[in-house]
Amino acid sequence: MKELQEFSKTYQKNMNWEIKNGSYETTKTSLLNNYMLLTTEVAEIAEELRKAFNLANTFINEGMDEEQAFEIAKDSIKKELGKELADCLAYITKFANYFNIDLEESFYAKMNEIKNRKNKDVSIIKK
Template sequence: MKDIQEFLKNFQKEMNWEISDKNYKESRSSILNNYMLLTTEIGEVAEEFRSIFNKTYKLVKEEGLNEEEAFKIAKETYKENIGKELSDCLAYLAKFANYLEIDLDDSFYKKMSEIKSRVNKDQR
């Protein structure tokens, strides 16, 4: 993750896509704009999954494949597109982390450790 964060820090600077840090109002506007862009990318991930499900249905209905075969083909068909959309999401997440000087490697592993050690409230 450190490599990705460093790459994106430089890339975003080169592209002039950094979150503004001039003053509160500009920072707030820039953060909200980037948050909106992140949620748009998340929606695009959902659209790609919807395409997988629609393609699966079509292959079953029109070509007589069983669901497992059709689903495997559909996933492979949209795998590259989903990878691109997930990469867009990752870029925005790293942008926020870089803006706040958060080490995502450290933060991620701390969070996973916290989750692993807490009591699952759904299990009683």
């Protein structure tokens, strides 16, 4: 993850896509703009999932087995979904780099925090 963040920092600098520093207003505007771009990319992930569910439902309505239908649908969105996830990761690393956050360290710390919570959400999977 450290290599990814370093690559991202250099890449964004070379492309002039860094979060702008300067006055408070300039920085605030840049942060908000990048936040909006991130949320747009997250919405594009939802759109890819919607496409997969719609395609799976079409196949199921045509008589295909649910598992097979969903596997085909997942495969059909894999490439585009990967692009959208990469876009999100680019914005996330941009924010992390701006605030000098080590994403790898933060990720593992957060997973440990969740693991040790007393009031964990429990999901029940019915088969």
